[in-house]
Amino acid sequence: MIDVRDITKIYRLGSVEVPALRGVSFNIARGEVVAIMGQSGSGKSTLMNIIGCLDLPTSGEYYLDGQNVAALEEDQLAEVRNRKIGFVFQQFNLLPRLSVQRNAELPLAYDGNLSQREITRRSSEILRAVGLGERMHHRPTELSGGQQQRVAIARALINQPDLILADEPTGNLDSHTGAEIMNLLLGLNRDQGLTLVIVTHDPHIAAQTQRIIRLKDGLIEGDEAAPQTTTQAVSV
Amino acid sequence: MKLYRLLIEALESLNANKLRSILTVLGIVIGVAAVIAMLGIGRGAQASITSRIESMGTNLVYVTPGATSQGGVQSAAGSAGTLTLDDADALAELPNVSAVASVTNSFVQVVYSSNNTRTRLMGVTPGYQEVGSLTLEDGEFISEAAQNARSLVVVLGNQVAQDLFGSTAGVVGQKVRLNGQPYKVIGVLAAKGGTGFMNQDDQVFIPLSTALYRLVGGARFRGSSVISQITIKASDAKTVDQVVQEATRLMRERHETVEGADDFTITTQQDTLDAATQVSDTLTVFLGGIAGISLLVGGIGIMNIMLTTVTERTHEIGLRKAVGAKRQDILLQFLVESMVLSLLGGLIGVALGWGASQMMGQVQILGSSAITPVVGVDSILLATFFSMAVGLFFGIYPATRAARLQPVEALRYE
Structure with missing residues (x-):
């Protein structure tokens, strides 16, 4: 599913070159649940942006579903993001002006092939599935943090992507709500076989995944299976 | 999207x-x-x-005197006293036209009882009613008889009648004084509208002959009375250009001038428009x-x-x-x-x-x-x-x- 080959990312700050990634290679198979860990400055956000097709590597190759994404144009990348990737952010990133339902529908608005009726049907179905069937016409600001993250997850799921990228998905939530959100995400992997990549610095979160990739100073420091003992199997 | x-x-x-x-x-x-x-x-x-x-009449062609030129010094257009009553008579003979002469370059004090007003005096031939598209509210316009007899009669513009009498009813038959001479009101024009110097309701009409020989007095040129404007009405819009050509040719012949040195100017309603x-x-x-x-x-x-x-x-x-x-x-x-x-x-x-x-x-x-x-x-x-x-x-x-x-x-x- 994800095939990253020796990618580097160098930022230029004036005349100074700051390497964020210095040659990273790994594979993630379809249906895997992987945590990317590392301290701030380790390059994990940069890696997340490249995997999510939000940014391009300075060198190296990145195959997503067999397609060399590193060679694509800006608008082609937008299409890949729209079709194959669902994002879940730490800050939720919901648009406050739009209703919950319209927020969840946002990726479909840029798809262009579906009728509004179909869009509404799908978003209603998914919002009910994440437990927000009663809240569809509310504004995001009227919802709790956990509920807002559920809206974000609904938005990530609406285009039936193969890959969910979650950047510190529980970072802004209390531990109880965070556990609920993790269960929701893990359930998606279990029930629908979605590939799940979670960027986190929280070992408890990482421990619930199948595999942990550790980054340090732009290089992979470790790539091992997560300790199975702490994996919790709590249903949504 | x-x-x-x-x-x-x-x-x-x-x-x-x-x-x-x-x-x-x-x-x-x-x-x-x-x-x-x-x-x-x-x-x-x-x-x-x-x-x-357009309310002043359509198909109109105006002949006005040009500027005098003495020793190379040009004076104002219209100041040359070269346009005469004989010119008007000659122009009237052209095909497709009816021509009328008028004297317009004077103002007059009109007095009735204790009211008075200063207004523009038009000395006109009877045909002016037609070329000027004038409509009477009461009475009649200047007749051939009045023209021939140099009668002391006047037709008042609507505004003038209002100013002097306060209304237009019962004005016909009254006497007013123009520059001291007593004139009998024979008609009142219907209101036409207009503003400022273009106000057509603020003028009075007397026979051209009366104006030339009794009121304004007149200069003479080549044995005929000097007038200030000749208005020609062409039979219809299509003949206006032809009338202009004919009139120009005739006037050059009569005044012995050549193009560029004319002592008259011919303009049409269309030019003004x-x-x-x-x-x-x-x-x-x-x-x-x-x-x-x-x-x-x-x-x-x-x-x-x-x-x-x-x-x-x-x-x-x-x-x-x-x-x-x-x-x-x-x-x-x-x-x-x-x-x-x-x-x-x-x-x-x-x-x-x-x-x-x-x-x-x-x-x-x-x-x-x-x-x-x-x-x-x-x-x-x-x-x-x-x-x-x-x-x-x-x-x-x-x-x-x-x-x-x-x-x-x-x-x-x-």
Whole structure:
């Protein structure tokens, strides 16, 4: 599913070159649940942006579903993001002006092939599935943090992507709500076989995944299976 | 993104910043309203001038004296005392014409009882009623008999009758004094309208012969009385050009002049109309241009607000791009927003401008009769189209800036 080959990312700050990634290679198979860990400055956000097709590597190759994404144009990348990737952010990133339902529908608005009726049907179905069937016409600001993250997850799921990228998905939530959100995400992997990549610095979160990739100073420091003992199997 | 969805999002976004949107729209409203009102007034003025000129009669050709030239010194046009009653008689013999002479270059004090007024004196031949399209409200116009007898009779303009008698009823048969001489009122003209020096209701008519021999006295040239204007009425609009040629040829023959050295000038009603139209066209363009500048200022207001909006919504743009928005989607989103602003302003502006020009139509300017503004469908379409173009033009730069944002950097922006 994800095939990253020796990618580097160098930022230029004036005349100074700051390497964020210095040659990273790994594979993630379809249906895997992987945590990317590392301290701030380790390059994990940069890696997340490249995997999510939000940014391009300075060198190296990145195959997503067999397609060399590193060679694509800006608008082609937008299409890949729209079709194959669902994002879940730490800050939720919901648009406050739009209703919950319209927020969840946002990726479909840029798809262009579906009728509004179909869009509404799908978003209603998914919002009910994440437990927000009663809240569809509310504004995001009227919802709790956990509920807002559920809206974000609904938005990530609406285009039936193969890959969910979650950047510190529980970072802004209390531990109880965070556990609920993790269960929701893990359930998606279990029930629908979605590939799940979670960027986190929280070992408890990482421990619930199948595999942990550790980054340090732009290089992979470790790539091992997560300790199975702490994996919790709590249903949504 | 589909168009109706773009429109809904644009309206929602404008609604979220109501005051700001209203103020921005106001800039366009004022611009468009000014354009509509100014064009309306310009057109109204043109229509009123045109109808006034046409009310003086159609198919008319005017012969006036040229300037005298003594030792190379030109004096004012019309000052040469070379146009005579004999010229008028000769011109009347041309095919397709009826010609009449008049003396117009004098003013006279008209007195009735304790009332008096100063007005323009017209010494005219009987045919003047026809060429001048004059309608009588009461009594009759100057007759051949009165002309031949040099009678002391006068026909009053409507305004003059009002000024002297307070009404137009019972005026016929009364005696008034022109420069001290007693004249009998034989007719009162129907009101024609008009303003200032063009006011056709503020003049009095007496027989040309009376004017030349009894009231004004007259210079003589080549054994005939000098007059100030000959008005020729062509049989119809098609023969006007032919009449002008014939009259010019005849006058050159009689006055022994050549082209370039004529001592007379021949103009047509069309010339006057063209000149007046040109003046009012210039006026309309000038007024419209000034109004257009305020529309431009409104457009700059839109651009300013759109730039602010783009900056404020950088994070939103990042998110939209992350979930699949292409450059074109973002571009359209902001373009539609700025065009909705300007179109809204345009529509309100059209309504306001129309209302304003109707109101101005009610106001009398400097005591003259009010202009009826003409707001045409074309100026409404023009203003609406132009306001949309303003929105498009001034929206392109902010929208392009939004579309060019990189998703990663935009998402990081707080």
